[in-house]
Amino acid sequence: MSGTHQWKNSVVYQIYPRSFYSKHNRATGDLAGIIAKLDYLQWLGVDYLWLCPVYPSPQCDNGYDVSNYCDIDPAFGTLDEFRELVAQAGRRGIRIMMDIVVNHTSTEHPWFQAARASRDNRYRDFYIWRDKPNRWQSKFGGSAWELDEASGQYYLHLFDKGQADLNWENPCVRKAVVEIVRFWRDLGVKGFRFDVINLISKCPLMSDDDSDGRAFYTDGPRVHEYLRQIYQEVFAGTDLISVGEMSSTTLQHCLDYTHPERQELSMAFSFLHMKVDYPNGQKWVKAAPDFIELKRVMGEWQNGMHAGNGWNALFWCNHDQPRIVSRFGDDGRYRVESAKMLATALHCLQGTPYVYQGEEIGMGNPHFETIEQYRDIETHNAYQRLLAEGLAPSQALAVISQKSRDNSRTPMQWDGSPHAGFSTHAPWIDLCRDYREVNVASARRDPDSVLHHYRKLIALRKTLPLLVNxxxxxxxxxxxxxxxxxxxxxxxxxxxxxxxxxxxxxxxxxxxxxxxxxxxxxxxxxxxxxxxxxxxxxxxxxxxxxxxxxxxxxxxxxxxxxx
Missing domain, CATH: 2.60.40.1180 (Golgi alpha-mannosidase II)
Incomplete structure (x- = not known):
């Protein structure tokens, strides 16, 4: 996407607001907490702040089940506080990127509540219904269909049953999505991250075969058309940027998504490099990474996107991935060295680097000792499946400890005080045990810390054009x-x-x-x-x-x- 802002040499910092900082000293973080840490983020040198969802939500999937797209959940603050965040960040040369979750809504969204009230309601066609379920599987486990007893039909949910998939074949859905993005654009948001956006187009002839359904909705038949519509109606002629989260996608599709002349997205996340510790494609298995495969995948995407004029979104960590220093490095004896090495390896590639909160200080997995310490619904579902498959509780917990999404969701470690300076209140999820040693305050004092290494890499991207081109x-x-x-x-x-x-x-x-x-x-x-x-x-x-x-x-x- 065109514009005066040089986003290709920018760095994006991802914030998981629930675990970032609680200015109001509650169990969860808030917008006021993000505002309070803007000076730190400016010092770090980042250009964009990507906020995971802060919309009203019943929180069945940590905010990725949205019940109102045009407001702020009271747990995080108010729209006025959001406006203040945009303004204060802008004064520091930092832009805000919002997470747009429009493959599905919460089942508590007014659209779905109206849809289930009557088969004749205009919102019924906002969602995808069947009289009988087929074999499609939810990415969180089990059937992707849930019976709505009130209307006697099943609705599609590729994720949790509290997240009903939208029917993008309906032009009214597409119009509503455009209005949502415009709403945040008009509030001063300069970037948009589209959640699982390559899943929005489902093949109208839904399979009744034995497949799990992925082939019928991944990079679906009209997805590029839908993205071009959003671009033309929201992004054209602006300096806004966009990034698409791509589930199980291909290089060719990502070239199409991000080629400037196609006018769809600025850049794309792919996840193949995050599956090199999935033996035979299985996530919930304890396994070491295959580094030869890692290099093969990274090389294929580096060369392919470069040759085809596409653009990578580079990342090791996010809210859905374990901590990289625990995963590909050593979070014990060589924590500092391996965290720095992994940072250098990523930031010297072509693409836009994303830094996930705590990554810049070398935070690792928490190594929780009981399943009760985990909060993530996918994690609990996986734990029960592992037990049902015959694993002992200790074996199942070892898998969970390595692969759970909650590994990245523990509170940001600001200092060595109780609760790591995140809040004076006990947080919603337990801390990592090493917070007294691994925290921002101690890292800033140490010129040889992981934090100072990240700061050098972020600055280097702005002064060395070779990294971009x-x-x-x-x-x-x-x-x-x-x-x-x-x-x-x-x-x-x-x-x-x-x-x-x-x-x-x-x-x-x-x-x-x-x-x-x-x-x-x-x-x-x-x-x-x-x-x-x-x-x-x-x-x-x-x-x-x-x-x-x-x-x-x-x-x-x-x-x-x-x-």
Whole structure:
């Protein structure tokens, strides 16, 4: 999307408001709390704040079940406080991105309440009904159909039964969605994240075969048409940006979604790299990540989106994913080193980086000890299924501890005081046990912290055009522990070396790599960032640094710039 704002070199910070900061000292966070932390976010250097849903909601899925799209849930504050947030953020050069959840509504939304009141009601066709369910499965487990006893038909819910899918075939639904986005645009919102947006178009001929239904609604037959309509009626001629959450999508679809000439979305989230610890595609299994597969997926999307003029939304963490330092790194002995390494590996790729609250200080999974400590409905459903499959409670809990969405939803750790400075009140979900050591206050005091490393990377994206425009080449695609890649153009190159292991490993520049470096200076490079302090002291002030042979310590990473 066009506009004067240079969003391609921007960084987005994701806030899960329920767990960010409670200015009013309650169990949950609030808008006033976000306003209170704007100076910190400005210091960090981020450009957009993506807010997970703050709309009125019965909270059966932590706000992704919206009962009113044009108001603020009293638990978070008021519309006036939201206006103040937009204004205060704008004064600091930060823009607000809203989460738009329009694949489904809450069953408590007035539209659905009217729809279930009568089959003749105009809102009946806002939703998808059948006399008999087929075999489609909910992504939260069980049937995707729920009987509405009052009207005698089943409604579709691809997620929780409290989230009824909208019927986008109905032009009145599309008109209502446009009005919702315009409402927030007119309040000063500059970015929109569309939740599971590639699921909105369902094939009218719903299958009665033995499939779970995914093939009939993922990247459905009219999804691109629907997105172009929203673009034309809301985004055209503005500097607004948009990002689509894409469930089980393909590279080609994301090229179509994000190619500027198609006028659909600015960028897209894909999740294939978040499934490299899903053996045989199964999420609820305790498993180590396959780093060769991770590099293959990342390389495919880097090269494909670059060649096709698409745009990636880069991320390790969000409100639905475990903490990356626990998942792909080491949240114990090498927490700092591995958190920095993973940050460097991601932020030196092409795309717009997203930082999830707490990621910038290296927060890890909470490692809860009982199922009662978890709040997430998907997690509890999965735990019961694992028990039914014959796992012992301790085995099921080990899986949950690794894969639960609640791993990312524990309160933000601001300082070492009780409740981590999140609130003086006990929070809605337990804290990580390490909050006295891992928190913003201590990280700001330590120049070698994960936090200061993120701040450097965020600043680097604004000063090094190669990060935005350069091509990508994986130098060691088959190496089990080194992720070594080049970003390059005709004038310069960036060699990024990452050790994904707790064992030292030597990098040797492979034959042919010199051809991708700027001609005339194949043996000179300047170190621009490293995660071991002595590496920076050794090379930080020198123009040249050796690169043909580099011994990388556990979880070490560094980036060398060739000009």
């Amino acid at each position: 350069g091509a990508y080449q994986d130098l060691l695609p088959a190496h089990p522990q080194l992720w070594a890649y080049l970003r390059y153009d005709a004038e310069s190159a960036l060699l990024v070396l990452n050790n994904l292991s707790d064992e030292a490993s030597e990098f040797l520049l492979p034959d042919g790599a010199n051809e991708l470096l700027p001609q005339g200076r194949p043996h000179e490079a300047r170190l621009i960032i490293a995660n071991y302090l002595d590496r920076e002291h050794e090379h930080g002030r020198e123009k040249n640094a050796g690169f043909h042979r580099v011994l990388l310590r556990p979880y070490e990473s560094l980036a060398l710039h060739f000009t």
